Structure formats: structure tokens, C-alpha cells
Amino acid sequence: MSAIAWIAAASLAAWGFLLLGQGFFWRTDQRLPPRAVPEVWPSVAVVVPARDEASMLPVSLPSLLAQDYPGRAEVFLVDDSSTDGTGAVARELADRYGGLPLTVVSAPEPAPGWTGKLWAMRHGITLAREGEPDYLLLTDADIAHEPDSLRELVAAAGTNGLDLVSQMARLRVVTVWERLIVPAFVYFFAQLYPFRRVNRPGSRTAAAAGGCVLLRTEAAERARIPDSIRGSVIDDVSLARAVRGAGGRIWLGLAERVDSVRPYPSLRDLWRMVARCAYAQLLHNPLLLAGTVAGLSVIYLAPPAGVCAALAGGDTAAGLLGGGAWAVMAGTYVPVLRYYRESLWLAPLLPFVALLYLLMTVDSAVSHYRGRGAAWKGRTYARPEAAPEP
Known part of the structure; x- marks a missing residue:
């Protein structure tokens, strides 16, 4: 030959x-695992790091404020040294839509050794822990949630004894380039980190999708999140590895009711x-x-x-x-x-x-x-x- x-x-x-x-890896059947309604709904603090996201917040933040959650929940948005009025836009949206309580806090420039997102997340988590929440929902400022998203995440975590539940948000596919490249992004990610292996107890493969991560507060403290991963650029994978390394159970799958609204209109x-x-x-x-x-x-x-x-x-x-x-x-x-x-x-x-x-x-x-x-x-x-x- x-x-x-x-x-x-x-x-x-x-x-x-x-x-x-x-x-x-090529199968797409890893969705939220079976879940039951808890007798008492645990408390949740939603932490949203946001840097220059004034254009995204009107599409994403109202979906968080409108969460239909039976337990105690509140949202902490961290304005990460934005220059476009991100914090003011967030307050205006909270006044207009109501819903879950919103606290907006500003974070200074990152300390040496920290990436910007994790530094902002640290400020949000520190503030959120003052209320002693049972869970932290770490979600990006460009992620929109259906009204039952938080309820389903918490139910899945509690029913299956999971310390971390992460859903890969459905990315936007509108333009020609988005349709060509975005599905392949998910395909290649799953090839690197097969979801079935991630979800198998005791597996050495660990990963998460940073846009939507529900994390048990106790597990976060055990894994020293986010301090233990403060310099990581690929923070979601590092987060999952830290939680699993500290003895936590993790789960990763595709989202059905969580969407990324950030546009990527061109190849550039x-x-x-x-x-x-x-x-x-x-x-x-x-x-x-x-x-x-x-x-x-x-x-x-x-x-x-x-x-x-x-x-x-x-x-x-x-x-x-x-x-x-x-x-x-x-x-x-x-x-x-x-x-x-x-x-x-x-x-x-x-x-x-x-x-x-x-x-x-x-x-x-x-x-x-x-x-x-x-x-x-x-x-x-x-x-x-x-x-x-x-």
C-alpha cells in the first residue's frame, strides 16, 4: 500500500x-439524572462574575431573578472592574423585574496569581457564605436559565448525592460560522472529557462546564474553592478536578433549559x-x-x-x-x-x-x-x- x-x-x-x-463521547444522552422533590429545599446563593457585560445582562439576568425556587435563594453579581456600567445595569434590571434578591458588589483588580474571573468569584463566594447557603450556583453573565433551572439542579444534586452538578449550556447557533463551529466545540470537548467517564464514581476524568455549576458549599470549602485554582485559565476543568480530588462526587451533562446568549457572529x-x-x-x-x-x-x-x-x-x-x-x-x-x-x-x-x-x-x-x-x-x-x- x-x-x-x-x-x-x-x-x-x-x-x-x-x-x-x-x-x-459522541452520545448526547447525559442529561440531568433522575431527581425527586426534597422535603425541605436547601438554600442557594447564585454567584455571577461579570466584566463589561452590560449588553448581555438584559437577556440573562432577568432569567436568574425569575427562578421559581421553593427555598431561600439570592443572587450576588460581582462587577469585575467593568467600564460599561455593568453594575448599574444589574441594579436597574433588579428594580424593573424584581424576583430573587440581588446584591451587586464591585471587585478590585485581581491580586497577583489570580485570573480575573476567579478573583471576582472569590469576592462573590465570600459575600455569599455570610448567609451560610447549602449550595452555590456559579453561572456566567451570558447564561440564561429557564424558570425551573435552579430547582432541577438542586433536586438532581440532592437525589443523587452529588457535590457538583454542571450543565454545558446550549451555545448560540444563528450565523453561518456559529452553525459550522459551535457544535464541533461541544463535540471536541466531549472527546477530551467523555461525560460518561466524568460521571462515573472513582473515575480519574474530571471536568465541568463553567457557565453553569451547582456546587455544595461544604464541598467548596473542602476543596478550597476558588483559592486552590486561583491561577487557572481553564477554571471549570480545574474546579471539577479540585472537588473530585477532595473526595466530592461530580456530574457533567448537556443542558436542555440553560442557554448561552453570547453571540459569536464572525469567524474572528x-x-x-x-x-x-x-x-x-x-x-x-x-x-x-x-x-x-x-x-x-x-x-x-x-x-x-x-x-x-x-x-x-x-x-x-x-x-x-x-x-x-x-x-x-x-x-x-x-x-x-x-x-x-x-x-x-x-x-x-x-x-x-x-x-x-x-x-x-x-x-x-x-x-x-x-x-x-x-x-x-x-x-x-x-x-x-x-x-x-x-
């Missing part, structure tokens, strides 16, 4: 493993969103970067290359092996497309989307070595260092 045929064969073998041996917007932390996912390790580029090339790019070799040069073996790998690849992508209610004709385009993600990852590494690192809303985390112990 030709070299391209052998590479296509390796790709097909890899897809055989991914199909059956990677925790069935999506590129920034992925590239800002892609190299951090690889621990800023050039060897891991090289391995990732090689792996993505073999797994995602070799199949169409084999088909092209067959069409252009008559390499039948490359065409059959590449076509088989491409078919398995597309088939595993179908459930995510169905979850997003997108056309299944997007499934064969996954190699092209994977190429974009590969380029975003390389760009993330280039930015890191140029000193720009993970940049978000005017802050740059170029070379994360361990913060001093308190």
Missing part, C-alpha cells in the same frame, strides 16, 4: 477506538474564543502541541486526503480506508448536530472544522510565545505562575 493508504488505515483504526473505547469572534485558552489546555507544552497537530492531522485530515488520492491518482486502498474513516467520523458527529437541531449535511464537513481548530490551537501557542497568552476583555495571562500559598 502507499504511504497515504497506511496513514488512512491508522486513521480508521483510531476511529474504531474512538467509536467504542473513548467513553461513547469564534477564533478568539477558542484560541485564548487552547494552548493552556496543552499545559503550554510544545511537545504536546506537536503531538496534537500530528494526531489531529492523522485522525481528521487523513481520511479526506485518502479519498482525494483515490479520485486523483487511482489509489483504491487509500480511498476505501479514508472513506471508511470519514464515514465513522461523520457518524459520530450526527448526535451533536441533532442536539443543536442543525442539518446533518454538516457532518461530512467535520475535517474542515477540525482544520480550523488545529489552526486556532497553533495560533494560541504563537500568541503565548509572543507574550500575549490567554487574552480576554483587556486582560492577558501570558505565562501563568503558581500563586503563593495563603
